[in-house]
Amino acid sequence: MCDTPAERELAEELAGLRPELTSGYLAALPGARATVLARLWRGLVHEPLPWAAARARGSDGISIRLTDGRRLHGPPSDPWATGTAVADVELDGVPYRHPALLMAALHVPGGAPFAAELDHSVASLALSRTARPPAGPPTEPWEWEQQSPDGHPYHPTCRSRPGFSAAEQLAYAPEHRPVVGLRLAPVTGATVRGPWPPQWQDGDTVLLPVHPWQAEHVLGGRHVLPGPPAHPLLSLRTLALDHRLHVKTALSTRLTSQVRDISAYSVDHALATSELAARVADRLGGRLHITRTLAAAGAGTPDLAAVLRESPYVHAGTDEQVIPVAELSGHLASHSPHERLARITDFARLALGVCLDLLDLGVALEAHGQNLLAVVDREGRPRRLVYRDLADIRISPARLVRHGFPAPPMTGRLLDDDPAVLRRKVLGCLIAGALGPLAGSTAELGALLDATTRDLPPTPDLLALRTEELPVKALTLMRLSAEGDHWALLPNPVTTRQD
Template sequence: MDLSPPPDGDGPAARADSYAAAPLLNCLLRELAVPVAGSGDLRTYRLPGTGRLLRVRGTRRPAAPEVSASGRWHRLGHTELVKLVTEELRRHTGLSNHDLPAEMIDSREAVAALLAARARATAPADPYLRSEQSLVTGHPYHPAPKARGGGPAAGWLPYAPEAYASFPLVLLGVREDLAVEEGDTSALDALGQAPPGYRLLPAHPWQLDLVGGESAKAFADGRLVRLGTTAFDAWPTAAIRTVYAPDRDLFLKFSLDVRITNDIRRLWRHDLEKRGRTDAEATRAFAGASAAWLSDRGYRTAAFAFEELAVLVRDGLHGHLLPGSTPLLAAGLVEGFAGSPLAAAPDPAAWWAAYLRAVVPPALAAFAAHGVVLEAHLQNTLVAVDAGGLPVQALFRDAEGVRLLADVGRAAGWERLVYTLVVNHLTEVAAALAEHHPGLDPWPAARRELARHDLPEIAGLLTSPTLPGKTNLLLRWTGADGAAARYLPLPNPLARPVPQP
């Protein structure tokens, strides 16, 4: 079942508006709006910059926005909503920004293209791939989560996970004396055959369409040669630039010169160069644990196009999964997909308790015992379920998002972990579960699970009236670097007494 916002009307344009409006409204209501009143399913807010009243329907995925004018409520389409948000941001910050409104519109147009493509395509039979390719709404608190760089849909749809894409990778040869690599990249050499004097370098076909300059010249002078494509298809995961090759049980992460959510998604040199240390620390943190870390083993690239053509090799799934279990993307559980065990759980309280046991202890242990701060948000966490759909194991990924307490300090590391694990992750899963299973209060169980762990920060987490919420709308409007997280206080659902049995 799809947990995305209900369509406002029956037409494709109304459906695209509804999907695109929900995360934008979430940002506006979290970061700028002031609650005024509300009854039933309607919530009303004052926008302090313009003084206008805005009301929406629903909570987790707000829909049907209306603004009050001359004593009457007027419905806002997506274009009108973008104008309203833009004016509010300009007055709130005193700054102008011409790029973000265009990204909001691009995100809505991308949603429309994705919905049309999904209607013509067949979802993958593998439930893991289905979960990775389910994110039509995407990040629930980002103003333009589906923006694809403003290019025509024909250029990116063939590589879009939300369109159920799969495709062969392009195989290049990079002259041996110009190949740069670190770590274990042996899996790349098994993808094809490089001619003498060259090293094999797989490439994402969309990225090849985007690069120019020195990379383009290299084909002419022989530094790069084209060697065809892989004999198998790769499936783009929710991250878009990371693909999974089921036949090889291998993940590959590429550069992609497109802004997706907050950042241009290149494999930046500084991240690649620190990969070895952060990945090694994360690997040690999970040694002997039932939970798993999918190691970013190594990378290979061309010296003359270090970031543009880099490819990162990541562990596959099979060597890490508990026997008989099926991995699912946590973000997919929140968004909804056919066969989701969250929706079908016969005992949602037991399912939630098992989910918490799988996800929370390894993230806290990595922090407390090893000084490793996982970026444990929905898109970096896989949850394996048994044959009955009950969570039994968590798998974490992406060394690029890992922070080490030795570098960031304990207070900043704890704030980041609370945001990614609790606010971005557990809060969303809890809300989706409660939406599917009315009457369930997921927070007493979450509080009990967290209270089991002997960290000095836990007491504060369970009593603080607020949690840190990331301000993606203001971050993008002010042009801050995507890694420079800014937080505002959100009500803490954990800070409530737990009923005694």
């Protein structure tokens, strides 16, 4: 029943901890393997892997010839499809049903640690799928962030949580809907930006909110105090303290692609970035709200820092809800196919217009399904957008000045005037992280982009969106190389549709 070390480890933990979940976990493993294998196969087919010499499509699927002469063969792969499953992929005629075993058998650089992550992704995904379904529509705003068990729709390590036991996943992961008791770490001489809450100060000592996993596994013997209860959100390390305040904590483990700590650079520039982004967004006439960074503090190391943010929920008016775009498809599931398409088209037109207008002004948002939220009315129609987490946006000083804004009051990695870098940030996140999953296939995405961009202002960025290959993060290559971002260029579904 359990094929790999991570699967067996979680099964053994569940048997002692929550035996009533064991049968559901075991039953979920085959589906979890097929889901993660589909996402891995997508990467093998569509990303610029240095050891993939040639790819050929035939009537029976896709073949990949490796540089050492071996051959991979699997089913057709639509890079924009979601909810797919792959039963097996053959390597020199030997079928592999588990993505970790396939990756281990490839013997490519970086393959061994990536195989371990894939193993953990499968096991954790199966555990996530044991979460009981919600009893009804959300009654608290953060419950929208706790609906789906499956994580990133294209990422092969969508549920990899290295270092998290079964007990810790059940206690901290949003899909299990726990209440998490934060810790408070006393820090004397902390770097503080913005007005730190008075209840978290004691003279020269600042109390930093700490995730309990971080307190136990990373901070070791550091003295911590009991902190407030909070509700985990889509990002797991960001939690809602109440309806108005969210806290982003440092979590020094690799979730999907990145280690989720908080750099000193982010602490230093958090408020200035927030103020700049909000000022530029004001030019959009109320179509976009930026969640304000209220304060940030750190001990000088990336494993002990926190950012306090305004909750996106404060931007909901009467009879409105604020829903992360990653959960928008589930919200629209009860609508008729015609209504659902209309709502998705309205959202895409709004999101593309907002993100391209803001890009033209000089701010490139990382607008994927977790950071971008839609304000919807009672019929599910999108009215406005909310954006949160400014830690990895890009800012173009040249574009800002061209539009009458002062030069940004910061230096470093957030600043970039290269159009290709700026477009990658916006298009790679908005299309691959939001619109692609909503469309669900290349054909539907092409139709959606074509219909919603025809009447937008004809900027060079829009021309690139409609005519050039689309940049997406090469998620598999990134995990194999472990050296920052890598990109793949996919055929543009708009031009493909018009051929």
